[in-house]
Amino acid sequence: MTFGIAVGGAAADAVRRHLPALVAEEVASGITAQNPTLWGADAESESAVRLGWTESVAISRPLVPEILALREELHAAGVRHIALAGMGGSSLAPEVITRTMGAPLTVLDSTDPGQVLAALNDRLAETAIVVSSKSGSTVETASQRRVFEKAFTDAGIDPTTRVIVVTDPGSPLDVSARAAGYRVFNADPNVGGRYSALTAFGLVPSGLAGVDIAELLDEADAISLPLAVDNESNPGLILGAAIAGTSPLRDKLGLLADGTHIVGLPDWVEQLIAESTGKLGTGLLPVVLEEGASEIENALDDLLLVRLVDDAGQHLFLDGDAAEVRVSGTLGAQFLVWEYATVVAGRLLGINPFDQPDVESAKIATRGLLDARPEPAPAAFVSEGIEVRGTPEVIGAASDLQSAIDVLVEEVPENGYISIQAYVNRLALPQLTELRALLAERSGRPVTFGWGPRFLHSTGQFHKGGPAVGAFLQILATPAEDLDIPESPFTFGELIQAQASGDASVLAAHGRPVLTLTLTDAAANVSTLFDAAR
Structure with a gap:
């Protein structure tokens, strides 16, 4: 099977409610024909030059x-x-x-x-x-x-x-x-x-x-015709309606690789959806989950679980009340279906799925810091070798590392989330990803994890342009060895520091709580960080 999909609970209700209109409005064929009017007048100029992916197979x-x-x-x-x-x-x-x-x-x-x-x-x-x-x-x-x-x-x-x-x-x-x-x-x-x-x-x-x-390309080509046809079996319309049409909107998408042969697809889906939909105070926040994640166990009422499986079955609608989507398919088909679904989601959410207005703000802040290269702001305090900085609402109520994390967790609203942003060498510190599950269990809320600075080009748009309900934990590390950038007045160490500081300043300007922890001795500080997070 090239692609399979099944929906249950709130996702099934969303499909039943929105699919007939999407078919009647000829959205699928409109996307394929690169109709730029599908997302409203404000999006039309950009949509007109951003739909070439619908014919990527032929062009490539x-x-x-x-x-x-x-x-x-x-x-x-x-x-x-x-x-x-x-x-x-x-x-x-x-x-x-x-x-x-x-x-x-x-x-x-x-x-x-x-x-x-x-x-x-x-x-x-x-x-x-x-x-x-x-x-x-x-x-x-x-x-x-x-x-x-x-x-x-x-x-x-x-x-x-x-x-x-x-x-x-x-x-x-x-x-x-x-x-x-x-x-x-x-x-x-x-x-x-x-x-x-x-x-x-x-x-x-x-x-x-x-x-x-x-x-x-053959795998993608095999799903191209089903995606272009305006009928109720179109997987792009079904998936788009399921993820963006729930009422009330389940705006956290839990992405779980549940037996799929495709490695790492949730990370790709995360950047596609977050950057495409997170703007104008709305959007869908993908949360990459592991089996047994507390978000799943707690059945959060603002989270829609998307299971990536090897066989979604033969029936569109799942038995039971669980708000869930199951998708399966070849890799080429997955790419194309998710792209269609994302722009369908943009139409349902009333946003332009092709721009990223808040990504540039972090770049501008970074460039300003690199041009001026000011001395790093002094730490509010140092706790067990970890430098602690942050926005006033976090640092003002903290006296040590543990209390700073406590305050950040307390800042998360009922419908909020925590974003962990690790501006470190992911080859040397892969264990930092385990913080995600720790803070999710502790807070009872969804927690995302992103490696910096790469997440700035994906979920970074949602953090600043989406709903103002995030709390942000930045993790930095003092490099054991820095590296010059040829023909540049700054080093890689200065660049990544500026990227973290620039993004923190933009988040703070948007009223988001930020806690920045700098590991002065990464190998020695990681266990301290985990103890405090617990």
Whole structure:
């Protein structure tokens, strides 16, 4: 089966209520025909240039032989390792594709100096790096490209033989990369980053890493016609109605990988939905869950559980009252169905699913800090080697690490959530993800976890543009070793610090409570942090 879906409880009610109108209004065929009027007059100008993903399969087909030829060329030159510098959808889709297909790919979507150094020191002589950015102006990707160019040059390797660029045609990166002699793949400019899984952004790094990308396109192609037809069996309409049509709105989507063969899909869905819908004070907040999560056990009345399974069954409607959605399907089909469902959700929520107005605010704040490079604000206090900072409502009532976390949890409203944002080396501190379940059980509310700065290109939009019900825990670490960025006045350590501080300032300006904890000795401080969180 290419794709299967089943809905129960409030999700089933939502489908019954909204599906007939979606069919009657010819929403599915309108999306496929790239009708920009489906999301209202305010969204029309952007929608007109953001619906190219509906024909990604056809547009991407000619890229396949070109990518496979380059793979053979690189292999003949001794390249055995592919790395990817990209943020948001540019890295999350290839990560899911390669992990699911068992193809090795090093994804560099961080500015933590330790994580960048780990990528640089991993078989550089056998490495080619794909640099993915629509414009090339993304500070993370530009910095990663420069440091790899220098490393190749220092090792006596011509960067033009090892750097592959994916970007929009005519972008500043496209122009400069071609002038420098790099191999360039252009993606469809009428596709936003988070909808780009089946474009060059998803296919080039995946194909070079060894994935059968023709098969991935075949999987998407098999669901294309069912998604384009205006009838009540259309999986994109069903899924969109289920996730955005509940009444009252269950605006937290619990994403659970429950036996699916696809690895990491919840993380990709998270960025697609959060950045597309979190604006104008509304939106859907995806929460990536593990089996046995307290959010599931507590049956929260504002959470809709979405189970990603290998077989959703033959019946659309599930027995029982549990508010639940089950989806199954091939990876290519999942990408396309979720993209349709997300823009259907945008229509039901009354927002433009193609813009991200609040992402830029954090970038502006970061640039301001990098230009001025002020001394870091002094810690309110230091508790057991952990520097504690935060907004007044959090720090003003705290005297040590434990009380600071206590106050942050108390700041979460009845319909709120906690967001953990870890601006650290995720290769060195993977155990930090376990904080999610701890704080969820303690608070009784949904808790999201994001690695910084990559979440800024996904859930970061929802945190500032969605409902004002979040409380934010930032975790930073003093780097054991910093790393210069060539042709830049700041280092990677200064960059990630500025990104965290910039986002914290924007969150505070929006009235969100923020607690920032800096681990001065990460290895020694982690157990202290966990003890306080308990």
